[in-house]
Amino acid sequence: MARAGGPLLLLLHMLVPMMAKVELILSHKGIGETCDENTECQSGCCVINSLNPQKFCTSQTVFLQCVSWQKPNGYQCQLSSECRSNCCVTNSYSRHRFCTPKTIFLQCVQWRKPNHDHCWHHRECRSQCCLPLSEEARPRCVARTGILAQCLPT
Template sequence: MVSTWSLLLLLWVLLEAMASRNNMLLSHKVIGEPCHSHEECQSNCCTTNSLNPQKFCTAQTIFLQCLSWLKPNGHLCLKSAECHSNCCTINHIKESSFCTTRNLFLQCVPWRKPHGSRCKGHEECQSRCCLNLGDTQRTWCVPRTGVLALCLPL
């Protein structure tokens, strides 16, 4: 016959096993759950995934790296590493830097002034067209015109 001590010992072992299993489940959060450190996540990756500073459990890459969320084009940035395109370009109107795209040759596309902005040369404008539109000495960024899309006065 089983003694009382044996039953108590078996009950204690079962309770310890259940407690350690619950602690393990609580300490390993799934992808998408809020976290503070890598150890909390099943994937061992706790990173930001938006402009929100809150961190969440995220998946690892095939190289077992944790990748942080990177800003898309148009968002303010301080350095290129913050941007998905790895391009952080200065906006001369607001004197701020923004994430910008890359061209076909993987070079960062420089920011250019929109139509209607004052300019000093063609290179400053999106259209690459800076013209004097009147009797004043001021020049403005204007869209290209004509069938051949030339930089001609309107």
């Protein structure tokens, strides 16, 4: 009898860790609980849902996707993908970039210098016109002129 108990104990000893794994798999975290990976959540979604870098279990979209929170307009950003508008641009002389709305034509337009500011290239200016006002002068942003609104020296 002692021999029959040995293999049974050995079998039980092997099954206990396997049963613990099954319990671990069945005990997924619910919506709103902190997580590190998608596999921890019942929904299969572990994402950032605010400015806080901590991840939380969230529900999937109608298309069964896990979508991270994105910054609204006005928040500082580095990449367009960080913004709800998918538009991260400078909005002043500062080097900082901010989430900004797209135009009615769904374009993401960079901030440009106003007329009379110094410039090096046409694309820096709101008028898209960067010209030296004299031969010795450094170029400045100037208004377009003429019937066809061309970039012409005045």
